[in-house]
Amino acid sequence: ASPSSTRLDLDGNPIKPLTICMIGAGGFIGSHLCEKLMSETPHKVLALDVYNDKIKHLLEPETLPWNGRIHFHRLNIKSDSRLEGLIKMADLVINLAAICTPADYNTRPLDTIYSNFIDALPVVKYCSETNKRLIHFSTCEVYGKTIGSFLPKDSPLRQDPAYYVLKEDVSPCIFGSIEKQRWSYACAKQLIERLVYAEGAENGLEFTIVRPFNWIGPRMDFIPGIDGPSEGVPRVLACFSNNLLRGEPLKLVDGGESQRTFVYIKDAIEAVLLMIENPARANGHIFNVGNPHNEVTVRQLAEMMIQVYSKVSGDQPPETSTIDVSSKEFYGEGYDDSDKRIPDMTIINQQLGWNPKTSLWDLLESTLTYQHRTYAEAIKKVIAQPIAS
Template sequence: FSSTMARFNLEGDEIKPLTICLISGGCFIGSHLCEKILADTFHKVIVVDVYTDKIIHLFNRSSPWLDRIVFHNVDNNAESSRLEPFMQKSDIIINLTSINHPADYNTRTMDTIYCNFIDAVPVVRYCTRKKKRLIQFSSCEVYGKTIGSFLTEDHPLREDPKFYVLKEDESPCILGPTEKKRWANACAKQLIERLIYGREVNCSIYVFLLFVLFVTLSLTLHLSSNAAESAKFGLEFTIVRPFNWIGPRIDYIPGIDGERRGVPRVFACFSSNLLRGESLELVEGGHSKRTFCYIKDAIEALLLMIENPEKANGHSFNVGNPNNEVSMKELANLMIEVYANVSGQPASNFSTVDVSSEDFYGIGYDDCDRRIPDMTLIHRQLGWIPMTSLQEILEVTLRYQHETYSEAVKHATSES
């Protein structure tokens, strides 16, 4: 990408070079976002994190973009003021900080609430005070269960999309009881969303009152005014609700690049089972359904948000792929088929086994039955459509898993 080449946004305005602060930018999403920004734009990135393993390749001495990326080793949950110097230098702050593995919601409930709500509050406050644009990561978890899940199995309304498609500005957020700790994440993310909306609304009321006063004065004094200026005073925000993004570098493989007993999300769990030749474990028979979105499609959506503030500000966006819905049982069988091809082993080497949620996650687990994102808003505002089929995502990502981990898994297995 040539830095002298002009780039234009959806409204035909020339895009100016930005400095983007990625809080917890060393994560799976951050690593892909950095790659995209560095390869396809002229923006600069300030990455703040304590982890570098997923982004280390970007700091190769021969990389052409070394003057556009900087890493700061800062633990952002220790003290929020430590983030301020980096946010201050930036035009946009993207807060990726999140605990987003369901196994952690049960076992690290307090950490989940602190990380996903309490630690995000100072960032929201700073952005409001200093008038910095904020892109805050939330989660599709905020929707909880679908309305349809409360109907009997054979109820005809279960087929009605109104009962299961999740729409940003219409669907209710249906969480389970407090004793089901699974919902700690959904609740914390919902609260940070509500805080952000509150900031905007409060500011808007304030700005509206100022605006009314200004117009009254202008009319009285026959002054002309530029009303659009008033919009500048609210918190400029965009909220992202990712729907099961997957791709290379997702999560970790327990005992290889993560804690031995850790439980990552389903794609990494099934990958680990495949790499080790273990049965893929289907929680409660694997009837729950998810829609999977390729990380590179999702990153396109993020870049559109970054470069089109007029279209993205003030919205919570679903970012997912409604065409890629599968039950966990179907996912397991598809992954077995694809992995057999990738690894050159017969599919009959692999199998699935049913496990109870209590055995797998412990007490306090609960589940979302289905997650289909409505795409109307993101398509209308940003023209974004996810392109990659589940089959393609699995082929690319399982090839990556095999190439990255199979030797290390063999080594670890022979040692134990």
């Protein structure tokens, strides 16, 4: 639909144009959400972030068709008095801001806890006080480990979905001990979810909580040494992309046995748009957003990415394609892992009729085509440079 034609919600009612205060709009998910809102809806976005590199193409030049519907405000929500005023100007607040890379959870636990809990508190408070609807981004990691992971390795019950499928309103949240600082993130996210939920129950806050299950696609994180720190450790898609671009073996942490389900960012953004435009169906709910059909072990992901990258780049796969590393070596002390993450889709199906469409192969093909086009030349130049002594 073009932005000018009247858009209808799932119940056939016209959707009125909204002003959305999007916090963390300059990140991976924010950039895709801004793109969708600009190209397909009439909504306005107040885009808040400390960075805007990933949404620059939406802000400049001023002749873009959506000129005037997106405004960037460079601010750090930790310490900026403009936040309250920007929330007041909006009909809806979407909070994406967070430290959300696992390499930080055990090495910078204080920053992780402050970012995911303390810094989100004023946002929840202002929304509650000024009766603004809030869509808060949590994580599938709040589920922690599956119940099945505590069963003996050979137990047939491990094959029973009752022991591993993650359901919003039923599954417990199972984290490791305090020394396993990996769980600082999940724990902070769980507490902010509980606070949002309690604001809804006690003070009538209209809220929706989103639990993303490994959304991946173009613009995710950074490539170390190119558009991010050379010692930085991004999430797995960018780690493996970086290895492929440099012709290095892909590193499998603790054997690459953990399982994940990956969903294409463009599918997931459709779900977020349905939440934005169907408040009556989305308010008061926690939604899993993932693709239960795209499950692989990390080792299988690596093997698939090697094949896909060879296809899109035309390069031969490297001889040694993967190597094993211990989590202690790769992430340091205090790392731990989620064993398996399959989202139950009942609630999102029922409320919003949403289903993911893109297979893992297809989403890797479009994402690695983007990575190759964006970074291959820059990497060649860096590799060709003599190392400074």
